[in-house]
Amino acid sequence: MNVDGALASGRAAAEARMRDTVRLxxxxxxxxxxxxxxxxxxxxxxxxxxxxxxxxxxxxxxxETAAGEREIVLREYEVHLPWSTTLPGGTRVVPGARVEVTDSPDLRMVGLVLWVTGVSFSDQATAWRIRTEDRS
Structure with missing residues (x-):
């Protein structure tokens, strides 16, 4: 199998594991x-x-870190989107953008809002990975 075939298989497998629904x-x-x-x-x-x-x-x-007058706990998450995802008008995702979980088999995650801290790009990745943190 050539590289393109392996990547196509890997991307299909990665998408099959995407069971959450989000809004970026x-x-x-x-x-x-x-x-x-x-x-x-x-x-x-x-x-x-x-x-x-x-x-x-x-x-x-x-x-644990202070935010204003209260303590918050930062937890890191990685959000995987389909590798083929394109954004409107060539927009780039930058730190400070947010990801809201709108549906999930794990109902405890619904409503979770994550803050983007970094984005990875690669032509040989199986998914588009976005690093985030939960600031609750």
Whole structure:
């Protein structure tokens, strides 16, 4: 089997394991509405919506860090999208974009929002891998 054939088989196998559904999006900065005293979330732009595989990178408990006045635990995840995924208008995924799990066989993951920390590219990969962290 040649390299292209092996990659096609590997990509098909990787997609078969993508049982979660996610939405990859960017969000503009929040604004503060003085009259109401509330924070208004920034506008969201969806870059991708579809199948994925979301997996914890390690079984560690995560890194504790301070955010504002509260402690949060950062847990790393890797999100696999189909290798053939294209984004609108040549958009690139950059740190700060978000991935929301919209459906999963593991119902505890539904609603999980992950923050993109890095993206990998390779012509010989079986899936497009996006490194993320859970900031809850």
């Amino acid at each position: 999006y960017t969000q503009a900065e929040d604004t503060f509405d003085r009259p109401s005293g509330t924070t208004v979330p920034g506008a969201q732009s969806t870059l991708y919506s579809g199948k994925a595989r979301v997996k914890a990178i390690s079984a560690s408990t995560g890194e």
